Amino acid sequence: MKFEKNILGIGAGYVGGPSMAIIAYKCPTYKVTVVDINPQRIAAWNSDDLPVYEPGLDAVIAATRGKNLFFSADIEAGIRENDIIFVNVNTPIKMFGAGAGMATDLQYWEKTARQILQYSRSSKIVIEKGTFPVKTALAMERILSNNKTVHFDVLSNPEFLSEGTALKDLENPDRVLIGFRETESGIKARDTLVEIYANWVPRERIITSNIWSSELSKLVSNAFLAQRISSINAISAFCEKTDADITEVARIVGMDSRLGNKFLNASVGFGGSCFKKDILSLVYLCRHYNLNEVADYWEGVIKINQYQQERFILNMLNAMFNTITGKKICLFGFAFKANTGDTRESPAIFVARRLLEEQAEIVISDPKALKNARNDLQLEGIAGKVSYIEDPYEAAQGCHAIAVLTEWDIYRDLDFQKIYGTMTKPTFIFDGRNILDHEKLFKIGFNVYPIGKPALVHF
Numbered sequence: 398m399k400f401e402k403n404i405l406g407i408g409a410g411y412v413g414g415p416s417m418a419i420i421a422y423k424c425p426t427y428k429v430t431v432v433d434i435n436p437q438r439i440a441a442w443n444s445d446d447l448p449v450y451e452p453g454l455d456a457v458i459a460a461t462r463g464k465n466l467f468f469s470a471d472i473e474a475g476i477r478e479n480d481i482i483f484v485n486v487n488t489p490i491k492m493f494g495a496g497a498g499m500a501t502d503l504q505y506w507e508k509t510a511r512q513i514l515q516y517s518r519s520s521k522i523v524i525e526k527g528t529f530p531v532k533t534a535l536a537m538e539r540i541l542s543n544n545k546t547v548h549f550d551v552l553s554n555p556e557f558l559s560e561g562t563a564l565k566d567l568e569n570p571d572r573v574l575i576g577f578r579e580t581e582s583g584i585k586a587r588d589t590l591v592e593i594y595a596n597w598v599p600r601e602r603i604i605t606s607n608i609w610s611s612e613l614s615k616l617v618s619n620a621f622l623a624q625r626i627s628s629i630n631a632i633s634a635f636c637e638k639t640d641a642d643i644t645e646v647a648r649i650v651g652m653d654s655r656l657g658n659k660f661l662n663a664s665v666g667f668g669g670s671c672f673k674k675d676i677l678s679l680v681y682l683c684r685h686y687n688l689n690e691v692a693d694y695w696e697g698v699i700k701i702n703q704y705q706q707e708r709f710i711l712n713m714l715n716a717m718f719n720t721i722t723g724k725k726i727c728l729f730g731f732a733f734k735a736n737t738g739d740t741r742e743s744p745a746i747f748v749a750r751r752l753l754e755e756q757a758e759i760v761i762s763d764p765k766a767l768k769n770a771r772n773d774l775q776l777e778g779i780a781g782k783v784s785y786i787e788d789p790y791e792a793a794q795g796c797h798a799i800a801v802l803t804e805w806d807i808y809r810d811l812d813f814q815k816i817y818g819t820m821t822k823p824t825f826i827f828d829g830r831n832i833l834d835h836e837k838l839f840k841i842g843f844n845v846y847p848i849g850k851p852a853l854v855h856f
């Protein structure tokens with residue numbers, strides 16, 4: 398069968414996998430190929446055990462794989478055979494050298510740029526899909542301009558999907574953003590990308606902008622979202638000192654239509670691969686341009702997030718008579734949010750490390766993230782008494798305390814009377830997501846510590 402367009406996605410991770418799959422799903426007349434340097438990842442995408450857990454992803458893959466969606470480890474052939482290339486490789490925080498712990502590590506991205514340069518035999522549209530520091534597209538253009546016979550147009554098309562709702566976000570996005578160069582071929586490239594999205598996204602939601610605004614808007618969107626969480630978390634600390642209730646405050650504030658009611662859930666802190674990395678990248682860029690006050694302002698968002706996690710630990714210690722040495726603590730959830738197995742930058746990693754430093758014993762429970770939890774603890778060299786038990790009833794047995802770290806629905810509906818019966822007394826529950834019925838837990842016998850509201854204690 399001859400396809401109307403041949404599209405390549407480089408990088409088959411949390412962003413690349415689902416976003417390329419949706420293009421294939423929505424555009425049956427296009428052929429979409431996804432490549433990755435990690436052959437195991439490709440093998441997993443070709444198996445029944447997909448490397449990424451996302452609600453609804455299995456069905457989309459089942460409907461497209463082998464028809465117009467193909468996963469391959471052959472990057473060279475992929476680049477040769479496709480004229481539209483989405484770059485979905487990871488851009489983590491740089492952990493070494495200049496900008497260590499702050500700047501974005503562009504080594505994977507640059508390797509991809511060089512591979513595109515090396516293997517291309519015809520003109521290509523190259524689309525930045527991940528989050529990149531502002532002006533990355535310029536560097537991409539400079540690398541690609543070393544081939545004098547092949548023409549490349551670089552577009553910025555940042556992805557706004559959120560894990561756990563990725564399929565919904567991709568099928569029904571608030572907006573699709575395309576940054577382009579105002580040149581004849583830049584405009585043509587832009588129109589090609591608009592045409593792809595117009596297969597399922599209403600035209601008025603596809604917005605185009607200059608390429609630098611597009612790159613910056615992605616950083617700023619994430620910075621604003623994270624800022625909102627740090628704002629509500631900062632106020633949660635205030636509530637705990639004053640007997641105000643953060644849920645009530647958030648509801649009242651959120652009813653102002655200028656502010657809106659989303660992203661106002663106080664928590665143990667935000668995690669995920671994007672927020673911290675993107676703010677640090679923004680801060681790094683601000684310092685680079687000597688905008689130190691602006692950098693300090695955004696750095697505050699990260700500081701409050703660290704403070705919130707540390708506060709959670711100190712509250713636990715304080716509540717449990719200032720010692721948790723030898724006590725068994727059960728973590729309900731390890732993923733950075735519900736409906737994903739992803740644990741990158743999860744507050745649970747910090748909590749686990751700190752509890753083990755205090756010589757507690759921990760039991761980690763999570764419906765999807767236990768494999769990643771094990772890897773995280775190993776990679777971070779976090780040692781101590783740790784066990785991994787998926788079933789929450791079994792996990793809590795014999796524990797002194799439960800800490801809810803991920804807002805999985807299953808935790809809302811547990812039989813806490815039964816759980817209480819199997820735990821060591823006095824029994825504590827620290828609800829780092831405010832998802833449980835605190836009054837009910839208190840009546841059962843738990844000492845209950847929510848975020849940003851008065852604790853309910855029996856002594």
Ligand code: UDX
Binds near residue numbers: 560626663665734
């Ligand atoms: C985020 C952005 O939402 C998305 O647009 C972007 O493309 C990638 O980064 P993601 O990291 O998948 O998406 O998850 P998100 O839903 O934004 O949650 C991030 C963190 O904030 C999670 O740890 C979540 O639990 C926490 N959070 C979110 C809160 O603590 N309170 C809230 O009210 C909302």
Ligand code: ADP
Binds near residue numbers: 411506509527670
């Ligand atoms: P994200 O959340 O941004 O999608 P992931 O780490 O989940 O990040 O996915 C990025 C993917 O990109 C990984 O599977 C990684 O192996 C892949 N990758 C990194 N560099 C290259 C490269 N040069 N060529 C192909 N794939 C790459």
